Amino acid sequence: MQKLFKFFLVIVIFSVGSCGLFDNFDENPMFISLKDPSLVTFSNEGSNSHKILDIWVSADGRSIGVFEMPDTIPVFDQNSITSMQYFAGIRRNGTMNDHWQYPFYERITISYDYEPEVIKSDPLEFSYRDDVVFSLVENFTGTHTFTVDVDGDSSTRVQQVNEGCFEGACGLITLETDTSEIEVASGIGLEGLPVDGTPVYLELDYKNEVEFSIGLQGELGNLELEQYIIELKPSSEWNKIYLDFTDLLQQSGLETYRVLFGSNSGPGKIYLDNVKLLHF
Secondary structure (H helix, E strand, O other): OHHHHHHHHHHHHHHHHHHHHHOOOOOOOEEEEEOOOEEEOOHHHOOOOOOOOEEEEEEOOEEEEEEEOOEEEEEOOOOOEEEEEEEEEEEEOOOOOOEEEOOOEOOEEEEEEOOOOOEEOOOOEEEEOOOOEEEEEEOOOOOOOOOEEOOOOOOOOEEEEOOOOOOOOEEEEEEOOOOOOEEEEOOOOEEOOOOOOOOEEEEEEEEEOOOEEEEEEEEEOOEEEEEEEEEEOOEEEEEEEEEEOHHHHHHHOOOEEEEEEEEOOOOEEEEEEEEEEEEO
C-alpha cells in the first residue's frame, strides 16, 4: 500500500508541474503550411537551381524543429504577433542523413497575427546572403572555364553542349572506352579562399553514366597538388550536390586553387551544370 501511495503521489506532482508549462498558451495552436521553396537569384549569382529538402523553423527565436516538405506544423505562442524564421536545409556532401542548415541562403522572417486554429501559408522564396562571395560561377554558356588539361590527354575534355542539359547549355565529358580517363580543372586560379574554417562550398548540378570525382587542385610554388574528396555514383536523372570544401582548405592552406573533376570509369558520359564556388 505504501508503494502504491508513493507512485500516486509522483503522478500528481508531475501532473501539476506539467500543467504550468503551457499556462500562457492558447489551447489550440496556429498552423503553418510549409510548401516547396524556391530560390531567387541575381544575374551574377547564376542559376536559381536548388535542392532545399527541409526547413529549420523557429518562432519568436525558439526552435520548433526541422521539417521535410510539404508539411503543416502547429505553433503555440503567448504573443499576439508571432515572428517565424525559416532556414533552408540541405544534405551536405550528398549524404542523406547529414541534415545541414545551408549557411549561404538568407533566412526568411515572416510575422503573423497569432490566430489559433488558422492555417498560415506564404511562399518560401530564399535568396543568397548579401555577404556571399561567388569565386566561381559556370553555367557553360559560351566559352567555359574548365580547360586545364591535368591528365595531358587531349582526347578527353569538357565540351559545351545544348542537348540533354539541365537548363540551357551544359558541360559534357565523354569517355569513349574503358581505358579513357580525364582530369580537368578550372582555368582561373582562385585566390583568397578562406583557410581558417570559414565555410566554403561547391554547388553542382550533374547527371552521369559513370562514376566521377570532385576535388581541388592547389598550387604551391611550381608544384600542383590534386586531392579528390568525393566520388559520385551514376545518376540517370539530374541531381544537385552541396560539397563542403571547408576542412580541405583549412588543412592545405595554399594560396591558389582550381576546381577539379576526374574519372577513369569509362565508357560513358558525364554532364555538368551550374558550378558555383561560394564563401564569405
